[in-house]
Amino acid sequence: MDEAILEIRDLHVLYKTDLAVNYAVNGIDLSLRKGECLGLVGETGAGKTTTALSLLRLLPPQSGKITQGSIRFQDAEIMELTEADMRLLRGNRISMIFQDPMTSLNPVLKVGEQIGEALRLHTKGSKENLEQRVEEMLEMVGIPAARKNEYPHQFSGGMKQRVVIAIALSCNPELLIADEPTTALDVTIQAQILDMMYELKEKLGTSMILITHDLAVVAENCDLVAIMYAGEIIERGTAEDLFTACRHHPYTEGLFNSVPDINDRAERLKPIDGLMPDPADLPAGCPFHPRCPKRLPQCDRKKPEAVSFGSHQIKCHLFRQEEDSYAAID
Numbered sequence: 001m002d003e004a005i006l007e008i009r010d011l012h013v014l015y016k017t018d019l020a021v022n023y024a025v026n027g028i029d030l031s032l033r034k035g036e037c038l039g040l041v042g043e044t045g046a047g048k049t050t051t052a053l054s055l056l057r058l059l060p061p062q063s064g065k066i067t068q069g070s071i072r073f074q075d076a077e078i079m080e081l082t083e084a085d086m087r088l089l090r091g092n093r094i095s096m097i098f099q100d101p102m103t104s105l106n107p108v109l110k111v112g113e114q115i116g117e118a119l120r121l122h123t124k125g126s127k128e129n130l131e132q133r134v135e136e137m138l139e140m141v142g143i144p145a146a147r148k149n150e151y152p153h154q155f156s157g158g159m160k161q162r163v164v165i166a167i168a169l170s171c172n173p174e175l176l177i178a179d180e181p182t183t184a185l186d187v188t189i190q191a192q193i194l195d196m197m198y199e200l201k202e203k204l205g206t207s208m209i210l211i212t213h214d215l216a217v218v219a220e221n222c223d224l225v226a227i228m229y230a231g232e233i234i235e236r237g238t239a240e241d242l243f244t245a246c247r248h249h250p251y252t253e254g255l256f257n258s259v260p261d262i263n264d265r266a267e268r269l270k271p272i273d274g275l276m277p278d279p280a281d282l283p284a285g286c287p288f289h290p291r292c293p294k295r296l297p298q299c300d301r302k303k304p305e306a307v308s309f310g311s312h313q314i315k316c317h318l319f320r321q322e323e324d325s326y327a328a329i330d
Helices: 048-055 083-089 111-122 127-140 145-149 157-169 187-204 215-221 239-244 250-257 317-329
Strands: 004-016 021-033 037-041 064-073 094-097 175-179 207-212 224-229 232-238 306-309 312-315
Touching (some): 004 048, 021 232, 037 048, 037 215, 048 064, 048 175, 111 157, 127 145, 127 157, 207 215, 215 239, 232 239
Parallel strands (some): 037 207, 037 224
Antiparallel strands (some): 004 021, 004 064, 232 312
């Protein structure tokens, strides 16, 4: 088995303001091997984007802080690198596609210049070679090379996202982080963009972290899945574990129940009651217990430990006794 390209251990991140301390990420562990795609799923405010920004040390310097944990990429401990080392890493070995393509591009620079900027910073070669590579990247993402001298306002939303992907992949990164890359796009363009990203990942052998709300996207594109809630990973496993297992965290069940099903003739969806807790005032015990329809007496005072069923892990008190039975059978 290949060694992990990325190892995150006990990561804690907070945002400190004059009014409050927000505990955004609270002790998560993640592992990713070469060529794998990890789907990071959860509601807005779960800590998904903060986790991604932590990998590149792009948290806001005035308020964001990693207080504990280890982020190891290949042979490097991210927390120990200098800022100069991080500049060499960002956009080269690790790239990120940010949420909104409309604001990710510089409106006064031609798209070819923006793709070329990453190449100039991280690769060596003549001006002719650089221009050729820019044209290759545009063609790779389905944009005619002749459009390299056009400005972002001359492109549609889907085409802008293709340009952003071309920038992210221009240096053949070992790890690509895609933060809800299709949020602002219509459904047809979403499918085209995701198909293209998956094909490029397979072609280049890139590992990927895909941050999304969409379980259908996860089912189609991801090898591994981690469900985040209130800064914690409450369920993890392979995509097969998540979509075929009979056991799920109550929160994950709620996510599934919130998805329309053409075979279910119910008049209404069944959303999860309540709201994500305030990160400045997280509840004691299990963070999901105020919203959980299956909560037990200990849920409001004792944090659950991860329960394992093979490669499938669930952080919930409901499954502790069942885990012991499973281990005995196994």
